[in-house]
Amino acid sequence: GEDVEQSLFLSVREGDSSVINCTYTDSSSTYLYWYKQEPGAGLQLLTYIFSNMDMKQDQRLTVLLNKKDKHLSLRIADTQTGDSAIYFCAETLLTTDSWGKLQFGAGTQVVVTP
C-alpha cells in the first residue's frame, strides 16, 4: 500500500514562517491535499496540488512539490495563533477503482507561541 509520512510536531513563533513537510510513495498521477484540523473539529481543506505542478500559492499558503523526491511541503507565512492546529497531508489516486479514497499522513501538530 501507499504510505504518507509527516513529522508529528512543529513549534513556531508568531509572525515567523511555518514549513510542514510530507513524503508520499505512490508514483501514479495523483492529487495531494493539505487539511487543517482545529481542536474538536473536523478536517478543513486548505489547498491541493496536482502531481504535475511544482508550486501553488494561495494568500499566506505556499505548496511546493518535489516529484523526484516525492516530497510535499506547506509553508504558512506570518504564522498566527489561529494557525495552531493539526495539519494533514493526504494523497488520492486517480485509478479506476480508487473512488476518491484518500491516504492520510499521521498529522503534524503545529503550536504557535507568542
Place this chain on the structure above:
Amino acid sequence: DVKVTQSSRYLVKRTGEKVFLECVQDMDHENMFWYRQDPGLGLRLIYFSYDVKMKEKGDIPEGYSVSREKKERFSLILESASTNQTSMYLCASTTVERVQPQHFGDGTRLSIL
C-alpha cells in the same frame, strides 16, 4: 457550501452495545466515507460507499458495518462495541469526479466503557 452533519459530537456507550453513528450530506454527493482518527495514526478508512446500497471495505473494517439506504445518509454500525473502538469518527463525502476533495463532518468522539 457543502454541509456534512454527524448526528452526535460526543457519545458514551458500554461494551457489547450496538452503536449507530449517523452522517448526512446535503450536496447530493455519490461517495461517502467513514474514518477513525487516533493520535499518531492519522485517519484510517473503515468503509466507503459509492452509491445507494453499495459499500466497500476500507483498511480497518473489522468490527464495523455500514448502511446506505438513501443517497444523503451513511451510517456506521458497531455491532458489539469494544473498548478498542474508543476513538474519533469522521464522516466525509465527495462527488464522483475524483479530483474533487472530500468534505468532512465535525466528528463524533465515541467512548466505550
